[in-house]
Amino acid sequence: MHELSVTEGLIKIIVDEAEKRNIRKISRINLVIGDLASIVDDSVQFYYDILSKGTAAEGAVLFFKRVAPAFACQQCHAVFEKKSYGYRCPECGGKSIILEKGQEFYIESIEVETDED
Amino acid sequence: MKIDVRRNILEANQELALQNREFFQKNKVLVVNIMAAPGAGKTSTILKTVDLLRKKLRFLVIEGDIASRIDAEKMESRGIPVVQINTGHMCHLDANMIKGALSKFTYGADNILFIENVGNLVCPAEFSLGEGLNIVISSVPEGHDKPYKYPGVYLKADAVILNKMDTLGSIDFEKDSFYEGIKALHADLPIFEVSCKTGEGFTEWGEWLLGKYRENFPQTML
Numbered sequence: 001m002h003e004l005s006v007t008e009g010l011i012k013i014i015v016d017e018a019e020k021r022n023i024r025k026i027s028r029i030n031l032v033i034g035d036l037a038s039i040v041d042d043s044v045q046f047y048y049d050i051l052s053k054g055t056a057a058e059g060a061v062l063f064f065k066r067v068a069p070a071f072a073c074q075q076c077h078a079v080f081e082k083k084s085y086g087y088r089c090p091e092c093g094g095k096s097i098i099l100e101k102g103q104e105f106y107i108e109s110i111e112v113e114t115d116e117d
Numbered sequence: 118m119k120i121d122v123r124r125n126i127l128e129a130n131q132e133l134a135l136q137n138r139e140f141f142q143k144n145k146v147l148v149v150n151i152m153a154a155p156g157a158g159k160t161s162t163i164l165k166t167v168d169l170l171r172k173k174l175r176f177l178v179i180e181g182d183i184a185s186r187i188d189a190e191k192m193e194s195r196g197i198p199v200v201q202i203n204t205g206h207m208c209h210l211d212a213n214m215i216k217g218a219l220s221k222f223t224y225g226a227d228n229i230l231f232i233e234n235v236g237n238l239v240c241p242a243e244f245s246l247g248e249g250l251n252i253v254i255s256s257v258p259e260g261h262d263k264p265y266k267y268p269g270v271y272l273k274a275d276a277v278i279l280n281k282m283d284t285l286g287s288i289d290f291e292k293d294s295f296y297e298g299i300k301a302l303h304a305d306l307p308i309f310e311v312s313c314k315t316g317e318g319f320t321e322w323g324e325w326l327l328g329k330y331r332e333n334f335p336q337t338m339l
Contacts, residue, residue, distance in 0.1 A: 038239045074304075103269070106125050
């Protein structure tokens with residue numbers, strides 16, 4: 001629901017990276033997004049296409065590497081993806097878990113066109 | 118050519134949240150970010166808490182709503198200093214909005230600032246404001262499945278308030294399932310069962326909150 005403000009932040013970082021490194025054109029942006037981070041990929045792309053116009057990031061492809069939430073059982077330490085309604089460990093039935101992954105929300109890398117390319 | 122970046126997409130918000138936090142520490146303000154679904158009882162809980170503790174602490178409120186000043190007017194009618202933020206299209210408050218509101222208050226010796234976030238169990242969980250405590254209010258009529266459907270907001274919580282306990286008998290709410298969902302994510306998370314209507318449970322919540330103030334500002338005379 002907050003894709004607009006997220007995309008504004010994203011473009012600010014990308015433009016900053018481009019200026020810092022003297023990059024004229026960014027062709028691809030690799031994002032890592034946990035499924036518990038509530039954004040919709042298509043919506044970010046939609047805003048991105050509008051907001052990136054006229055910047056070094058214009059026309060870049062956004063690649064979303066999605067990370068499914070995984071939990072670790074505090075009792076038997078099994079790591080599992082939640083498939084059913086509850087949070088109980090599928091291995092031992094343990095009731096206490098730690099979130100291992102699923103909240104990622106970062107720019108992993110950018111791909112650029114250089115004069116040598 | 119691939120270049121490693123490794124930057125948090127929300128870094129600008131995180132940076133401002135840190136600045137807000139420093140401001141709050143300096144001015145002896147414990148900031149309590151209240152997150153809940155629309156209608157869970159955020160405003161009523163704040164009003165009850167202020168009634169309970171206003172002899173001991175100075176209360177300030179920031180109201181976050183898509184539109185209207187309805188909640189701000191309720192605060193004003195009780196003499197509570199309040200700043201209304203209307204977010205327009207935005208589904209949450211962010212650190213920049215809070216930063217803009219800071220100078221509109223005067224601060225006393227011991228302050229608690231309640232930030233009533235936009236009614237929403239999704240987006241507010243992702244934007245730090247510079248708060249000291251995150252409180253999630255759930256209410257019995259919403260159902261017991263919320264900790265399973267919205268893990269993000271419960272993972273962020275320092276305590277959960279379960280409101281509208283007076284409706285328990287007439288609503289199909291499996292309390293054990295609600296507790297199991299929260300305890301799975303946070304074994305030690307305090308859960309306060311309250312009713313804004315009857316006032317039950319507020320003494321325990323108020324004592325806990327006062328304790329948190331003292332923990333954050335040990336030099337207080339409270």
